[in-house]
Amino acid sequence: MLSPVNVSIESLNLMTLVPMLIPIVGALLILVVDMFKSEQDKSMYVMLSLLVLSIDFAFLLESAGIFEQNGTVMGVFDVMLIDGLAILSQFIIVGASILFIPLALTKKRFHEFAYPEFFALFLFMIAGFQFMVATDNLILIFVGLETASLALYTLIAMHNRNKSFEAAVKYFTMGALAAGFYSFGSMVFYALTGSVEINQIASVLAANNYADIGFVLIAVVFMLASFGFKLSMVPFHTWTPDVYEGSSAALAGYMSIVPKIAAFVVAMRLFEFLIHSGVVWLEVILYIGVVVTMTMANIWALVQNDVKRMLAYSSISHAGFVMAAILIGTTQSNSALFLYWILFSFTNLGSFSMLWISRQKNLPKGQSSDHSYDKFAGLVKTSPIAASIMALFMLSLAGIPPFALFWGKMYMISSAVTGGYTVLALIMALNSAVAGYYYLKLIVYMFMKEPVVGLAGDVSAVNATLSLKTIIGIATIGTIFAFLALNQLLEFVTVFVYNSGY
Amino acid sequence: MEIGLNHYLVLSTILFAIGLVGVMRRKNLLMLFFATEILLNSVNISFAAISHYYGDLTGQMFAFFVIAIAASEVAVGLGLLIVWHKKHNNIDLEQMSTMRG
Amino acid sequence: MLDHILSILVFFPALAALLGFVVHKDSMRSYGVAVAAIEFALALWLWFAFDNNVSGMQFMETIALIPTFGINYIVGVDGISLFIIILASFFTMIGIASLTDTKDVKNMIITLLFLQMTMVGVFVALDAMVFYVFWELSLVPMLYIIGAWGGPLRIYASVKFFLYTFAGSLVMLVGMLFMAYFYYQATGQWSFAILDWYRLILPESFQLWLFVAFFIGFAIKVPMFPFHTWLPYAHGQAPTIGSVILAAILLKMGTYAFIRFSLPLFPDASVFFMFPIAILAIIMIIYTAMVAYAQKDIKQVVAYSSVSHMGVIIIGTFALNVEGISGSIFLMIAHGVVSGALFLLVGVIYDRRHTKLMSEFGGLASVMPRFATIFGIMMMASVGMPLTINFVGEFLSLLGFYQQSHILTLLAGIAIIVGAIYMLAAYKKMFFGEVTKEENKNLPDVNKRELIALVPLVIITIWLGIYPKPVLGPINTSVEAVVQLMHEKAITEEAKSRIPSLDIIINKASAKEVQ
Amino acid sequence: MELFLYTALFAPLVGSLFAAMFGARPKTKIAGIVPSIMLGVSLISSTILLVLVLTTGHTVHVEMMTWMATGDLYIPFGFVVDQVSVTMMMVVTLVSTVVHVYAIGYMDHDAGFNRFFAWLSAFVFSMMILVMSDNFAGLFIGWEGVGLCSWGLIGFWYKKESATWAANEAFIMNRIADLGMLIGIFLVYWNTGTLQYDGAFAAMPGLDTATLTWIGIFLFVGAMGKSAQFPLHTWLADAMEGPTPVSALIHAATMVTAGVYLVVRSNELYALIPNVGLFIASLGAFVAIFAATMALVNRDIKRVIAYSTLSQLGYMFAAAGLGAYWVALFHLMAHAFFKALLFLGGGNVMHAMNDELDPFKMGGLGKTMKGTMILMTLASVALAGIFPLAGFFSKDLILEVAFIDHHFIIYTVLLLTAGLTAFYSFRIIALIFHGEDRHTALGFHPHEAYKFMLWAMAPLAVLAVIAGALKGSYFEMVTYVLPATEYHVHSATTYWIMTIGTQLFVIGAIYFAYKKYMSKDIKVPDGTSKMENSFAYKLLINQYYIPYFYEEYLVKPYRELSTLCWTHIDQKVVDASVDGIAKAFYATGENTRAMQSGNLSTMLKWMVAGTVALLSLAVVFGLAAKYSGEIKLFLSGLGV
């Protein structure tokens, strides 16, 4: 007979759930509000979401403080795992979301923001990602991932035009396949170790001395395929450009940051112990994957005609670049990953926001896509400030010092050097040069070409409102003055990563 | 003839491969979704089998959640298909390549 | 104020550039000249306050930036960098002053002021990462200048310029990170401070690799053969002011960096690579001189001549003795002045005729005698006529290298022949003969504004050619310290013997005094 | 005394700058007069210094200021007036004063009058630096300075293609030699530790012969360029494109002798390496006859004189090479006087003939240009070495030197050359001034030059006549610093036989020249005569095909190679490889972007394919790991 379970509430550490519960509660609140009085203005929902996220952020600060004191906390039957990685990545997730949500207050009306459900789904998605990073249980990771993904598919589709449906369907279908891979991979791990918790898996495998290396590799292959999809590693990246193009620029920018950091954290938890245990195969495959992803994505970005697609490929390349951190697997590299991603979120969100404020509803004649390069031709003549800011983001993405992303790149390459991956460091560095070309291409269009005759005047801020401009302003300041905050950021990140045992 | 864990794993793998065939082969999105269901179900067999042979319930848990996930996916997937169908009156993925390159 | 003069020198132009956005278009030029003049005055003040007898860094400032990772804002100046800084401020000033009617003159001046910040920053930086920041940042304004105000191929040229140098410096960045890692391993502290790195003695094999990494970055910037092909395009397409700054200052970053980084950090590798580099430099000298001779466009001639002269600078640098290094630093300044002036001169004629093809000219000596005279003086300086500024540098560079290799110096010396060939041929095509084109018959001679820019250059060219001591003295003091450092750090026998110890020199000097 | 030194040195510079101020303005007489006066001042100062040196035997040595000082290197602007340099100073200032005054008349109608004097005075200044410097670096300043001024003056008529071409040729050829010089200087510095003459020469005996030989060779290479020795001689004849006063001053009297000066100045070095000396002497002798033969047939007055200069330079080098430095210097001085005179006379003729230079088109000019004729004849006699004119004392001395040192081949060559010299000198005298009047038919109306021009030439004429008489005091003076080898043929009989024989030989040559070229049959050659079609004539008139050779095998290939370097190597290899990398990236992108077909099915296939690829790798690796023992065994069995 089953014996009754006695659990004390204290041992559950329910506090660990709070940061995830806040967005869920917020989402439910929004739904409830809508139920009582529908047809409210979107600004109310935006501010509501912002408030919820701010509270969430505050709680994250709280749990960061707890972590600094007590170290890693397990909670709720040891399903929740609040370590440094979880906190850092939640900071990024919530922080980026805070920056994203005001982008809904556009001048023009777009379909998705007319729904209160949009904001509810958005908050659910955040909760999903938060769960995903705050556990080492493969089941919870899976459920969190799917919650977030399903919400995300819907958010994309809600933009309500052909391309966004197409994007959503593509993303969804491939996501379903990736989910299949994920469950298969988990199954193999489970078959190998009888456990679905990563640290348990690690200890069992170590105890068995990796006797079933073939099985381990198969599990890794399916996990790689599944996270390769999430992190858009070549050749699992094919959804990325289409989905970015199909979704609104703001959401695309968001997608380039938040889902990836969540996936990175899981990948870190899952792959690093394997690399450290001497699974050479994984090291080799990751090496190849990193190099191919960086390089090929850069090469494809070169030939794009649309800025948003270009940025899509560029974020694939950045993801590949950051993936190197997992390959290197030192404290420095893992810190570099977070540092990079924090800096990247400012810059990339900024650049996508620049696209977002220039979004027209109908394409004028001669403009082939929403954000074709032609649209930005001669922008410095019509709107020098917009051009300068955009150029700033491009330079930062290209890794020109002293702008934000340079420091991330520098630290990441340094970690490669320190970790003994000199050739990788060189490849990473040279890839930045290749990437320089397509970022420059936009600068060239903006600064060195004449405006294309026929396109309707200055479109750089057709969609601008104060809140959008504020977000861009924040991103700009973050990009330029990153170096001032870098020391504290670095110390903070390093302490958190180090104390989590990575 | 004792049926061991490996039997189930092999069966599961074969089913998974069939699912993959379906995923790659189907152009009709609805039927493509069928194939993804096969993928998830094939894994469920393994989970149940491993759970049985190891005497551990975690596998069943996993399978349980996989079923939940599969159901949710169906809802969202069908929603997407309906939207698409309303606009285009088809659910053929060949029609779905306006974005490329 | 003197404690912070370097920071003021670096950030004053940037601040002025930001404020410049507010200034009205029509007053922008005056504003630019005023700012540049103040900057120049500050630079001169720096020189005035500079202690010629100190070989180390002066006016050092340190501000913690990322102490966790050893990156700090450290600036300082010694005899090696002092004059390049002055030159940079000087050229920005006369560059802005001589700016002819340009479209978007406001953007141009703002860009130039930003460029000035990066240029000064590169030469005062004593932290590798700060150095790198300015080094890379300098590409951006230059990209804009070439790309926005350049000739028909401007976009190609600017992008090529940017990417080529960018790629090179990324390799250098890896080298720097490696260097910092070594420092970390040796001391347990991260540091990017150059002066800290100086104290590090590396095993030879690492020196070689790191030397190569740094070399790629610097060589592309210099540009050394075979990495030079971006330069003719950049020069050919850039507006006059762009070429002037590019030739006068930006190229010097590479050679300066050799002296600041490669030599003192990797003395053994420097000795090891001395001959290969010298051979590259010789190819650079002769080959580019030949290519210059084949050019049809006067600006391309000057551009290739720059490459050729940079070869001599490299030769001097890798002489690894006081004479050669001092000579190469002096030649950097000399080449800055002379090639800057030549580009300005080309700009003068381009403004009038909107072509740079030599075949379009001919007989200008009679139409524009003053122009021909100044061009002639600068051309003669360029071919290394004694009593002009270039000669001092070339003479010392070659003299220095002669100690290392006789044959190679002889080959490098061919510079003075081939240099004369293309320069004289170009001068002949432009200025001699009958005036054949109708358009050329009534060209106005150089006007006042152009003279304001050119005459000081002529004066400097001759003044420093006759009396180089004010410049050579401080250079010498600092170079002696560098050479001594290299000698002390060298670990191989060969390097010890190739790099003379300063003690001997001091002994000799004192012996001289006794006599 | 320093005051005189600085006056002598800087007065020409002041004159030059003064003239340069008027450079771009229309002709002003003052721009010619002031430099001439300044040169006069310089001449007077030099004379005072000469007197001082002559009387007291003291030398003046000043150090004006530091030029370059770095590391171990210390180069000042130092000047020395000793016996050798004061000789040169006298020659330079005297000839240039004459030439300046003469040029006021000669350049009277030229638009570039002011510019001319600026250049010409600048040249004198450079030359003064060259001769007065107390170190090699200072010498090099002057060395390059005279090269520059020579460039400016040869190309003075810059609208003429041939003039500018010749200017560039001269400059570049000199540069080739200058490189040698520079290397020589480097060698001196690194071996002796200083570039001061006194210090360097003092240190030289301590060096090994090989080093000294190299130093000697490289310095001589420098001298070869400036003094237009074979094979760097072609520029001198082409330099005649410049105005005639320039030819007189630069390409006869002063600059071209700088090489000789250098060798003389470095006598202490060359004394240590007699082998190099012998080589110099042999080359000198060769050049002497080589140039003389070319002068035989040339149909351009100035070129003939130029070849004659070349030939005489050969003599000087022969003397210097044989160690008779004072003799070389003496011939240098004497030659400066009569050769300048000859050139200036030639200038008169040119002026009279509207710049026509072919003597065959002249004839009988003696009637209208008596003064010029007398001066030129005098100069030619001096050149030919007829007693008692200057040439006799200086040139015959060289023959004696060669004879006494038992270098009979050199002697023979030089003797032969003396005959040739006499022949070609009087060939042009005869063609210009005597014989039939051929010019009137061609439409020339010659007139005599300005009086003051003739008067200006007079001092040269006087010196050409009397210079020989100064030999004694000169010898005394210069042997303070130069080896005082007296050259006396041991037996008086031999001496007399030699002297008289030589004189007879020379006179015979003159007679032959007159006979041949005064005849009434002389016509303007039209390329039909038998002689003109002979091989020897063709060889000589084409200067042994050396310019042709240079043009075809050096200049053209260089030009073509340059173009090739640019169009093929630089653009198609170096640049194309850089662009190629970029293009390869771009092309890869273009070719593989099809992977992103936008078709969902393809995307799914890519995902599966990726997984399968990873799987296969995993299986391979897994199997390899599992059977690693067997694989190792197998591999060791294969002997790997």
Add this chain to the structure above:
Amino acid sequence: MFEAIAFYLFAFLTIAMFYITVTTSQALYALTALAAGMIFISAFFFILGADFLGAVQIVVYSGAVMALYAFGMMFFDTTREVKEKQGNKLIIFGLSSVAAVLLVVIFATPIVSDNITALYPMTEGAGNTQEVGMVLFTKYLVPFEIAAVMLLVAMIAGIVLAGKKMDQSLTLMEEDEIRHMRDEQNKKVLL
């Protein structure tokens, strides 16, 4: 023995059913075969003693999911034969069979199951449902709740996407069009 027969029988059936699902060109067949396959899979669950899972499988899949799909099929009108352009079949079958063969080869070898401890062992005498409930509401309480959120998300997503509001796209409409539309709606409300 019974187990073996059952295993092979159902294995054959599931494979056949799923094979039909992915190959048939009749959507109805595919749906039916899928449903049948699902039910056969639940048979495995019962064989393996996971009764609760088997029940859930039948309820969720054959009940809910199939109903949804059937509804979808009617909506999309895909009951007739579905024409699909087939590309290179070689790639598809090549990839799948390679994958299958590789996996089968590996899975044919027994797994080393040392050091494996059942974290949530099955308890003798307790029903499967009880056991499952026990674990689900302790250890997997959080995932369970999140699954609820996920289902909520899916529900909202389904409603939103299939809803009528999606018919008109604000994204594509100009501002005045939107205003006009709003006015129309308000009018209707007033009427």
